[in-house]
Amino acid sequence: MLRTSLLYFSRQQRVFNLIKNVGFARKMASRFVAGETIHTAMDAVAELNAKGITASLDLLGESVTNEAEARETGRQYLELLDGINKRKLDANVSVKLTAMGQDISDELGIEVVREVIARAKSYDSFVRLDMESSAYTDRTLDAFERHLFPGHENNVGIVLQSALRRTLDDVDRANRLQCRVRICKGAYLEPPEVAFPDKADVDRNYVAAMHRLMEHGRYPGIATHDEAIIAEAKRFAKEKGIAPDRFEFQMLYGVRRDLQEQIVKEGYRIRVYVPFGSQWYPYLMRRLAERPANIAFMAGNIVKESFRR
Numbered sequence: 554m555l556r557t558s559l560l561y562f563s564r565q566q567r568v569f570n571l572i573k574n575v576g577f578a579r580k581m582a583s584r585f586v587a588g589e590t591i592h593t594a595m596d597a598v599a600e601l602n603a604k605g606i607t608a609s610l611d612l613l614g615e616s617v618t619n620e621a622e623a624r625e626t627g628r629q630y631l632e633l634l635d636g637i638n639k640r641k642l643d644a645n646v647s648v649k650l651t652a653m654g655q656d657i658s659d660e661l662g663i664e665v666v667r668e669v670i671a672r673a674k675s676y677d678s679f680v681r682l683d684m685e686s687s688a689y690t691d692r693t694l695d696a697f698e699r700h701l702f703p704g705h706e707n708n709v710g711i712v713l714q715s716a717l718r719r720t721l722d723d724v725d726r727a728n729r730l731q732c733r734v735r736i737c738k739g740a741y742l743e744p745p746e747v748a749f750p751d752k753a754d755v756d757r758n759y760v761a762a763m764h765r766l767m768e769h770g771r772y773p774g775i776a777t778h779d780e781a782i783i784a785e786a787k788r789f790a791k792e793k794g795i796a797p798d799r800f801e802f803q804m805l806y807g808v809r810r811d812l813q814e815q816i817v818k819e820g821y822r823i824r825v826y827v828p829f830g831s832q833w834y835p836y837l838m839r840r841l842a843e844r845p846a847n848i849a850f851m852a853g854n855i856v857k858e859s860f861r862r
């Protein structure tokens with residue numbers, strides 16, 4: 554119920570307009586978001602790199618409403634890739650096709666993101682296409698397979714969500730293509746016809762997808778903070794003789810930092826997804842929806858810190 558409400562509010566721009574300058578809300582966001590500028594985000598990546606953690610930078614922003622905004626997002630991603638290269642950071646980028654204009658037209662989204670992929674290729678870097686709600690799954694996978702992957706096989710990859718009933722078929726399609734996949738559970742509110750309503754089914758489907766990707770796919774990103782699933786990935790890798798450099802774990806900035814560091818110590822690869830920018834509200838609401846206890850946890854910490862000052 555609380556998850557549903559938080560996900561509903563994540564889409565209410567008017568609520569964001571009300572709270573964006575409230576100190577408390579901005580402080581809550583700062584736990585999950587690496588500041589509002591390219592420079593604060595790159596500093597956060599440098600800190601992660603120093604701990605042996607790689608990163609994927611995400612410029613926050615969801616669907617844009619006109620072509621100029623889409624092209625501006627594309628331009629900022631080019632600047633970001635230039636900055637990563639200049640500072641020699643171990644990081645790639647994650648993009649949302651709707652932020653590149655997909656809702657205006659598929660052609661515009663593809664054109665803008667292609668330029669970003671071409672720049673990534675020039676630096677031998679990589680662009681991950683984040684997956685949004687199920688309304689975009691087909692369009693995103695089709696754009697990827699027909700227009701973005703050919704010619705850029707090392708420089709672009711997709712995300713699949715175990716919450717969706719269709720996902721094992723998409724995993725098989727991705728394995729046939731030998732493209733890079735990030736597997737996650739899925740952060741969007743979905744109808745029961747397309748997604749499993751029961752979390753146990755989402756988790757079971759995750760493990761099935763992860764096994765297929767680890768065994769037959771190409772360098773999968775195992776994106777989760779679920780300790781049972783992480784343990785299963787390690788067990789499965791040992792059983793099948795899959796070396797630790799054939800996959801990577803992925804986690805979100807500010808979530809389970811203890812686990813992130815432990816994974817490095819154990820000799821596995823881990824990449825942290827580092828979002829930044831002024832449009833942090835929908836992202837923050839999705840993170841709170843995943844773990845409503847975060848609301849109490851963060852509020853408590855903020856109060857404690859205020860008293861210490």
Ligand code: FDA
Nearest residue numbers: 683684737738739740776777778779803804805826840843
């Ligand atoms: P689950 O929700 O079962 O949580 C397992 C445990 O992890 C919890 O018990 C808690 O301890 C901890 N945890 C999880 N979320 C937390 C939080 N917000 N704060 C504190 N603790 C938390 N989704 C999507 O739809 N499209 C996408 O492109 C992506 N991309 C993506 C990239 C990366 C690198 C990650 C890690 C995740 C995504 N996601 C995503 C989000 C994903 O779908 C999912 O919503 C979250 O990862 C939470 O699910 P878990 O797998 O962590 O499991």
